Amino acid sequence: TLSERIEGIFGRLRSRGRLSEQQIDEVLREVRLALLEADVHTDVVRAFVGRVRERAMGEEVRKALTPAQTIVKIVNDELVEILGRTTSPLTWSPKPPTVIMLAGLQGSGKTTAAGKLARLLKSKGKRPLLVACDLRRPAAVEQLKLLGDEVDVPVVARTGMTAVDVAATGVEEARRLMRDVVIVDTAGRLHVDEAMMSEAAAIRDRIQPTETLFVADAMTGQDAVNVATAFLERVDYTGIILTKLDGDARGGAALSIAQVSGRPVKFASTGERLDAFEPFHPDRLASRILG
Amino acid sequence: LFKGTALTEQEWEELEEVLLRADVGVAATQRIVGAMRSRRDVADGMAALKDELVSALGHPDRSLKTKPGGTTVWLITGVNGVGKTTTIGKLAAQLRDEGRSVVLAAADTFRAAADQQLERWAELSGADIVKHAPGADPAAVVYDGVAAAKARARDVLIVDTAGRLQTKKNLMEELGKIRRILDRETGAPEEVLLVLDATTGQNGVAQARAFAEVAGITGIVLTKLDGTAKGGIVIAVQQELGIPVKLVGLGEGIGDLASFDPDGFVDDLLG
Ligand SMILES: Nc1nc2c(ncn2[C@@H]2O[C@H](COP(=O)(O)OP(=O)(O)OP(=O)(O)O)[C@@H](O)[C@H]2O)c(=O)[nH]1
Numbered sequence: 399t400l401s402e403r404i405e406g407i408f409g410r411l412r413s414r415g416r417l418s419e420q421q422i423d424e425v426l427r428e429v430r431l432a433l434l435e436a437d438v439h440t441d442v443v444r445a446f447v448g449r450v451r452e453r454a455m456g457e458e459v460r461k462a463l464t465p466a467q468t469i470v471k472i473v474n475d476e477l478v479e480i481l482g483r484t485t486s487p488l489t490w491s492p493k494p495p496t497v498i499m500l501a502g503l504q505g506s507g508k509t510t511a512a513g514k515l516a517r518l519l520k521s522k523g524k525r526p527l528l529v530a531c532d533l534r535r536p537a538a539v540e541q542l543k544l545l546g547d548e549v550d551v552p553v554v555a556r557t558g559m560t561a562v563d564v565a566a567t568g569v570e571e572a573r574r575l576m577r578d579v580v581i582v583d584t585a586g587r588l589h590v591d592e593a594m595m596s597e598a599a600a601i602r603d604r605i606q607p608t609e610t611l612f613v614a615d616a617m618t619g620q621d622a623v624n625v626a627t628a629f630l631e632r633v634d635y636t637g638i639i640l641t642k643l644d645g646d647a648r649g650g651a652a653l654s655i656a657q658v659s660g661r662p663v664k665f666a667s668t669g670e671r672l673d674a675f676e677p678f679h680p681d682r683l684a685s686r687i688l689g
Numbered sequence: 690l691f692k693g694t695a696l697t698e699q700e701w702e703e704l705e706e707v708l709l710r711a712d713v714g715v716a717a718t719q720r721i722v723g724a725m726r727s728r729r730d731v732a733d734g735m736a737a738l739k740d741e742l743v744s745a746l747g748h749p750d751r752s753l754k755t756k757p758g759g760t761t762v763w764l765i766t767g768v769n770g771v772g773k774t775t776t777i778g779k780l781a782a783q784l785r786d787e788g789r790s791v792v793l794a795a796a797d798t799f800r801a802a803a804d805q806q807l808e809r810w811a812e813l814s815g816a817d818i819v820k821h822a823p824g825a826d827p828a829a830v831v832y833d834g835v836a837a838a839k840a841r842a843r844d845v846l847i848v849d850t851a852g853r854l855q856t857k858k859n860l861m862e863e864l865g866k867i868r869r870i871l872d873r874e875t876g877a878p879e880e881v882l883l884v885l886d887a888t889t890g891q892n893g894v895a896q897a898r899a900f901a902e903v904a905g906i907t908g909i910v911l912t913k914l915d916g917t918a919k920g921g922i923v924i925a926v927q928q929e930l931g932i933p934v935k936l937v938g939l940g941e942g943i944g945d946l947a948s949f950d951p952d953g954f955v956d957d958l959l960g
């Protein structure tokens with residue numbers, strides 16, 4: 399782990415009392431490698447290490463009885479700071495229904511997340527409604543309908559309409575059926591697909607979501623920054639869902655996405671089953687990223 | 690970009706950055722740049738890097754194997770959401786265009802509407818499909834797929850499997866079992882392809898290692914290269930595991946599949 403590597407450096411250099419700049423540089427090299435191996439974007443790593451360096455040169459480390467542990471704590475604090483410090487709840491609309499839109503790249507886990515969110519909110523006493531706005535992928539609507547059946551949540555699906563119109567219909571149906579939260583599943587799309595990004599923006603404009611959640615795969619590498627930035631600019635999102643955390647990817651993409659978007663990670667998907675879904679805990683991911 | 694008889698420290702760092710940004714990874718980047726630095730004659734940094742990357746990808750056989758005079762079997766594996774089912778649709782269409790008959794086995798019996806999704810691809814590509822009820826034993830679908838391919842004298846059987854993270858021991862064992870069934874029924878599959886998403890970071894190497902151990906991977910399909918991700922992890926997969934990229938996915942349409950061209954890939958990677 400990174401903390402072991404850092405302890406090892408101090409042990410090896412046998413320092414007592416003040417840390418030398420050389421020791422600090424060696425530690426920072428380890429931090430940089432750990433973050434890059436964890437898939438954190440090179441620019442995010444650079445800025446992060448810069449901030450840690452500044453703090454490492456300061457009083458808190460200079461006066462520390464155990465400087466190694468203090469530096470590890472600084473790294474951890476800085477990570478948690480970016481990831482959102484505490485769990486971040488959903489925002490509710492003052493006037494129901496609350497509309498939640500899901501967006502993201504192909505295969506990131508949106509449709510499954512829609513089912514999971516519906517299940518979670520229902521367990522909290524809400525009356526969710528699912529809306530099937532992926533009109534592209536073969537059997538996408540069927541997939542969402544099956545998930546809706548599984549959690550006993552109604553699904554709005556329409557043929558002969560654009561995705562934007564289905565979304566609007568979904569919100570109307572929520573009012574008609576007195577459902578208090580609408581969860582809109584959308585097609586996976588590339589951030590460089592102009593037509594599809596326009597569609598996403600059009601859906602957002604039409605249904606005015608209180609929450610737009612960017613669904614991101616925890617195993618994403620350096621491309622996370624390109625995607626997160628483009629989706630922020632074209633679609634805008636209020637929060638992030640991180641998926642497939644039950645794998646062993648370190649999850650550094652989450653740090654990159656949180657850093658460049660400034661948006662909090664709200665939920666963690668930790669398995670294929672619909673109950674594998676929980677509020678996101680920044681401190682847990684911080685220790686995972688550090689390995 | 691980099692001209693002159695020796696590169697500066699800054700220029701070496703810039704080359705490293707290009708590789709790291711492409712998901713080549715820390716270890717492979719250090720190997721590649723290390724190899725370059727040990728050469729005395731690096732005048733043009735980018736040209737030298739291109740040579741290094743193309744040679745790292747090697748010259749393995751990138752063709753898809755078939756069984757002359759019998760049913761060719763291709764097993765498609767990978768983690769969740771990478772593009773296995775879509776790739777199978779594309780392969781089936783390509784085979785049809787080559788005048789070959791295809792059976793698809795819907796051995797993902799777990800995920801909602803997986804069979805319906807593959808069924809749609811069977812329609813679009815003119816392939817037969819063998820599927821069971823949701824929740825059925827995937828092994829049973831595999832047996833039936835083999836039986837159908839033989840009985841109907843189909844040229845190619847392509848087996849779709851459920852996405853599975855390599856950390857799931859029971860799911861990886863299930864995949865091993867599917868491989869062994871095919872070994873017994875038809876002999877070793879002509880191809881066992883691992884589908885890797887180009888956006889995947891360093892975990893891609895762990896995926897390849899685990900799937901190779903359990904199912905014996907003959908080649909990689911690198912999907913979603915129509916995005917901005919470079920897919921640099923395939924370099925480590927080739928160097929560390931000797932597994933070649935055979936195909937690339939370039940979109941969601943039925944024709945969006947191409948054979949892997951190392952030269953073009955490296956050009957795109959270096960931007
Ligand atoms: N192991 C694991 N698998 C997941 C998780 N979330 C989703 N999946 C799986 O990932 C795959 C893709 O999920 P989908 O919900 O279809 O993804 P999507 O974003 O809707 O895909 P598109 O609509 O094609 O863009 C499926 O096999 C899901 O079961 C998770 O947290 N863990």
Ligand SMILES: Nc1nc2c(ncn2[C@@H]2O[C@H](COP(=O)(O)OP(=O)(O)OP(=O)(O)O)[C@@H](O)[C@H]2O)c(=O)[nH]1
Pocket residue numbers: 504505535586588767768769770771772773774775776797800803850851852853884912913914915916937938939940941945
């Ligand atoms: N842009 C792009 N999208 C792709 C490509 N290949 C597959 N996809 C999309 O990725 C998503 C997931 O594809 P699937 O074929 O369902 O992936 P899978 O591996 O079978 O997923 P699971 O069975 O759930 O594990 C779909 O939206 C596909 O259209 C590709 O090369 N480019």
Ligand SMILES: [Mg+2]
Pocket residue numbers: 508509510532538584585586
């Ligand atoms: Mg979907």
Ligand SMILES: [Mg+2]
Pocket residue numbers: 773774775797803850851852
């Ligand atoms: Mg599939």
